[in-house]
Every structure is written in structure tokens, then in C-alpha cells.
Amino acid sequence: MKRAFAVLLAMTALFLTPLPAGAAGGFPAGFLWGVGVSGFQHEGHYPDSNWTRYLAQRKEKAPYRDSADFRHRYREDLERAASLGVDVFRTSVEWARIEPARGKIDWREVRYYDDLVARMVAHGMRPMLSLSHFAHPGWVHDQGAWKNARTVEDWLDFAEFVVRRYAEHDVLWVTFNEASYYILDEVRNKALRLSEAPLMSSRLVEAHRRAYDMIHRIDDDAMVTANVAYSTVLNPLFDRALLTEVPDKLDYLGLDYYLSMSAANLSVLRVFSGEYWTIEPEPDGLYHVLHDYHRRFPGLPIYIIENGASTDDGKPQADGYQRSDSLRDHAYWIHRAIQDGIDVIGYNHWSLLDGYEWGSYRPRFGLYTVNVETDPSLKRHPTEAVAAYRDLTRRNGLPPGYVPVKPPARCSLPALLSTCAALPATPPYPG
Template sequence: MFLWGVAGSGYQAEGSAPASNWSRHASGYRDSVDFLHRYPEDIALAADLGVRVFRWCVEWARVQPTPGKWDFSFYDDVMSRVRAAGMRPMITLDHWVYPAWAGGWRQATMLADWLANAEKVVGRYAGDGSMWITFNEPVVYMAQEIRLGSFDPRMPVRLVRAHRRAYRMIHSHDPDAMVSSNTAYLPLVSHGSDLAFLAWVADTLDFVGIDYYYDVRPGNLTAVYATAGELWRIDPEPKGIYHALRGYARRFPKLPLYVVENGMPTDNGRPRADGYTRSDHLRDHVYWVLRARSEGVNVIGFNYWSLTDNFEWGSYRPRFGLYTVDVETDPELVRRPTDAVAAYREIIAAGGLPAGYRPLR
């Protein structure tokens, strides 16, 4: 069965953020879209789409705000509601955020502290079909630590060790669990960047998780805008997801593939100047995912990033949400459906696109 899902992360959407490595960088954070208090509504919105997978992060800084003090009450209810709605949790252990007290990956104690948290989370939520992501986009995680001045040359080795031990930990609790660490597809350099992490953990992956947002081709070099954070200026390349999937299938022929993240940013929710809509983007990318699958590529799932708009690591300007939320101007934080909500609901109900659909791009 092909798995349709939605994705999000803790820090980017929860609000009321505890002290963490990101606290000092989050000017203008406000309370994000306040998933912390509005999660019943958001889980219901996801279920109404018909998705089978709900990806979220159990934020270490929230469950262990100080050493030795644990509180899982929030996530207990999140997981209970997700399962009650008939969705499988896809649980991320680390989405670039750690408690302020932990000190980061330059600390000799970080690996043991990280694994202690992982043991608590895994022991609590393993089973019942839960899927797992150990580290979100580890190469980009390292790049973020460099940008923020917190990188240590030992970080790559420590991430690899943490993933491998977490993989064994998860399988000791649930032998049938599906575990991965999603990799960001980076145009032109993904094969090389994956050597920094993915290649070292390939024997401890149950599927290859892929995040695809953009590509380059002759005549379209707009992916360069990603370096300035102006993601809305990138011209989408839907067919690139097809080539990315085929490439990962060749490199990891024994592993299924899962599109853990795919979506389109707009500039503060404004329509694109070229008229290409969120629903166009969704349908075109689904077309190429299913095209790869029809040709024998073992793609088992697709998550849309993201269910709602969120804090994009410094700004609310890039809007990725199926439901848009005006964090900076709307004190009620109303979830307003974009055109892609109806499109995704139709895709999921039909198990794909109408016969004869051809991508606009």
C-alpha cells in the first residue's frame, strides 16, 4: 500500500519554545502557528485529507528541559490522537534542535545525552506501526551548525554513531519498525554530500528518505536563490524528483524509497507571478513520483511539506503550508486552506491522478 502523508517539525510549528540551541537565533519567532495548543485541530485537518502518515518531531528540548527532568504529556496526547485518527506516526528524533543545557555536538557528553533522550522516546512510542527518522537532513543540519558557529569537526562521526545506535535501539523495541534518516536532495552535489552521512549508515536504513524541493537544468539555475533563503524565487522542476528517485534507486537497490518532504514555498502566501499554483506543483510532482513507481522504482510513500505554514528557520516569509497561517498579522492564527487541500484530498482518495494527466511543467 502506498503511503500518503503530511510532515512538520516541533520547533518550527509548536511555539512556546523551551530554551534550546535555536532560542538565541529566533528573533521574531512569536509562538509560530501554536501547534502546542492547536494540535487537535491540525491533526483533524490532516486526517480529513485522508493521509495515512503524520510526521512530527518529539522535541528533546521540550521533553527534557533540564537534565534529569522529563515531561511527555504533550506528545503522549499528540501520538494518541494521531493513532486514533488512523494515521501512522513518523517520528523524528532530531530536527536540528537540542536543549540549551546539552551544549551541542562539540560537547563530549552530547552523544550519551542524545541517546538517553532517544531511549526514552523510543521506549514510549515504538510499535503500533510507528516509523522513525533519526536525524532530519543531517548534511544540512551540519551546514546550519556551521552557519550558527556551533559546528565541531567531530559532529559527522557523532551523528553516524548516534544513528547506528538509535537504529539498533528502535529495532530492539520493534523488530518490524521502519527507520531512516532523510536526506536532502541537493542539485549537482547530492551524490557527494551523501558521502558525509548516508553512505556511512546505509546498512542501518530500512528505507531511503528523500526530501526534494528543486533541481537545476540548462536554462533554469534559479536554485541559486536557496543560498539566500529566497526559496519562493526558485522555478520548480517537477521532473527532477523522477531523476532523483531513479538515482537513489540505482545507488541503494535493496532499499525502498520514501519522499519524506516535498512542497512549494510562496512569498508570504502571494500567488506566483507565473500563475503556477500549489495544486499544480503537487499534481506535477505526484505525477513524476508515480511515473518512477510504474517503471519499477520501489517508492513506498510521499509526505507533503507541510501541513501548515511554519517558522522557516528565521522567517515566516516562505509559505509551504497546505493550510496557510498569517503568524505575523493574524492573532487568531486561522488555518486557511490553499487550493492544494482539495487537490491532495482527491489524489489520496483516487490513489493517484486521473488517467491521461500530463504535468504542466
């Protein structure tokens, strides 16, 4: 028992965070506010891919339909994004769409991405482009995907095609979205045996390292990352899927944060059932997680690539906590981290629109609601968070005197010892 307790103390010490001092001032000049979508989740009309195959095989998953049809409504959706006052628009350039067969380029789809990127720039938004967001072409699936060494070469050919086409637009590049979950999804969908997960990881590491060098040959000033999703205190283990193997091949650290865990809040375990809307949010956990990554990757600026809140089919939360509350509360704790000296350079809200959450339309993350299953017109309905985000970007910060709606969590696992000893103070946001 004593040994187990000593091990627990040693683990929690890794995540020990000093209690924050009071903050002053707004967000730094040049801080990037953004919003995003992803190809498979929002575009609709998706070509043959690993995920179209999985949905054909897994009848328990909701039909894909055509999602929010971003593919044909991107012009108006980009106008919605620009009206938020954001600096960055994130999406993925889909390999399955551009190269439906090895060596065969679908130029109609290339022209779609050409216009998409050009319109982002015309609206004053910097493109953030992911080169892989869980989906790959059907022909890649047929050749064994990342179990096959050939896939590394094929993906690098695709990546170079995309980079050469859009590098002039000062793109923020993301090679692989959430590598640990990419691998996990391939295992869950029976495309990969658990014993083969290390092989896929090694191939993603090789592909990222070579892509980083390729991107910098084309554009020496490029900013490149591979974003990671924070899940639990086990993240140092999950990060080994890619992040910890490539620290010398990152220009910034991309972080996705939705949830955390504390002694009184184990609702995060419901993530395994996909009931994201039932998870009790802990916005202060982001503060502790930022400190953790800052310690583990000193010198790397951090960009929060995804953060948001889920509702159950768009219904209000039972406790009255709204998406606008979540948005402001997370911004409060980001500001506190910045005041502690952590170089946080940007924040993207996930997502602009409701989309397909890898098997279901029930979890809703959109600033704009889209009722895919019940509304053939796919009308975009603004949530209350639209006005909140506009106010945040206009001010480059929160209203003076703002205090988080959600109080700090007792015994937050990312900073267990410090938050069991005392809760972080929440002084009003300074004017």
C-alpha cells in the same frame, strides 16, 4: 580543457537516467500518503534550545513569536490532516521540550506527545516521528553539542525514552533530519567551526548506528531511516554527512525534494538567500533523483518524506503555477518512477501549516495558510491544494489523462546526458 570535459562526462554519467517508458495503472495498493510539521517550526512556545539562542543573537532573523501554535492547537490540526485522507502524520518529538535539563523530564510535555501520538492513531494516521530536527536543548548547546562525545550518550538516552514510549504504534522512525543541513546550520550560526564539521558528522553517524540497533531491540519490525535533502549533483558528497556511512542501518531511504537545476534554470542558487519562492520548480527532477538514489542504494525502499512548494508570503506565483499544480506534477513523476520498478513506498507533503522557516515567515509551504505576523488569532486558511490533495489520496493517484503543467527541463543536472539528448516524454496519466 580535454581533461576537464572528460571529468564532466564522468560526473554526469553517474546521474545518467534512461528515458522513461509509458506508465500504466494507479499508485500501488498500500502506498502511503502523508503530511507533516516539525516541532520548532510549528509548535511555538519553544523552550531553551540552540535555536532560541541563535534567534536571540541574530537580530536580522524574524522574531519567532509562537509560530503556528501547533502545541496548543494540535487536536484541530490533526483533524485537518485526517480530513485530507492521509495515512501518515509526521512530526518531531523535541528533545528540548522533553528534557529541559539533563536527567529532568518535563512530564507535562511528555503527556502532550502522548496525546498527540494517540490522536494520530485514533484518526487512522501512522506516526512518523523524527528524533532530531535541527534543534537540541540549551544545556546540550552549552556543553558543545555534537563536538562533545557526551552528547551522543545523552541523545541516545532521550531517543530510547521516546522509542520505548511509542514503539507500539507502528512508528516510522527518523533519527536525524537532513544531517548535512543540521551541520551547515551549526556552522552558519557559529556554534561549530567549519573544520569541526567532520567531527559532528562522525558523532551523528555513531548516534544513528546505535539508535538503529536500540530501536530494533525494542521493536524488531521497526522501520528506521535518516532523511536526506536533495540539493544538487553534489548530493553524493553531502550524503556523506550521514547517509552513505550507514546503508546497513537503514530500513528505508527518506528523501526530501524541493528543487533541482538545469542548463536553463539556475534559480536554485537563490536558496542561499532564502528566497525559496523565486526558485523555478522542476518536478521532473524528482524522477531523475529517484533513479539516482535507487542506483546508489539498491534494495532500499524510498519514502519521499518532504516535498512542497513555497510562495512569497502566500501571494500567488507570478507565472500562475499553483501549489496544487506542484503537488500533481510531482505525483506524476513519482508514478513514472514506480512504473520503472523503483520501490517508492510513500509521499509526505510539506507542510500541513505555514511555519517558521529558520529565520523567516515569508516562505509559505502550508496546505493551510497561517498569517503568524499579522493575525493574532492564527486562523488556518485552506489553500487550493487542500482539495487537490484530498482528490489524490481518494483516487490513490491522479485523474485519468493528467499531463504535467510544468514541462520537463532541458539538460536537467541529475540526468544531464539523457535530458540534453532528448526531453522525457509526458504521456497522459493512465486511467
